[in-house]
Amino acid sequence: xxxxxxxxxxxxxxxxxxxxxxxxxxxxxxxxxxxxxxxxxxxxxxxxxxxxxxxxxxxxxxxxxxxxxxxxxxxxxxx
Numbered sequence: 001x002x003x004x005x006x007x008x009x010x011x012x013x014x015x016x017x018x019x020x021x022x023x024x025x026x027x028x029x030x031x032x033x034x035x036x037x038x039x040x041x042x043x044x045x046x047x048x049x050x051x052x053x054x055x056x057x058x059x060x061x062x063x064x065x066x067x068x069x070x071x072x073x074x075x076x077x078x079x
Contacts, residue, residue, distance in 0.1 A: 015034065015038070016035075016038065018031060018034075019031045019032070019034045019035035023035045
């Protein structure tokens with residue numbers, strides 16, 4: 001089954017499958033280099049924390065104002 005459009009996920013999956021099949025199992029040096037590059041690139045992305053930034057909220061507090069941070073564990077059954 002051929003998809004109507006080649007999206008990013010389809011291309012990524014195809015490259016991953018080909019690099020494993022032809023490089024790791026087949027012995028092709030080119031596909032082995034592709035597999036190694038993709039593997040190291042994924043690890044580097046985690047190490048350098050690229051991607052979505054954490055959500056931050058900033059607001060100045062006035063005189064006499066305070067901030068309260070609470071966490072209610074949903075497993076504890078708190079309402």
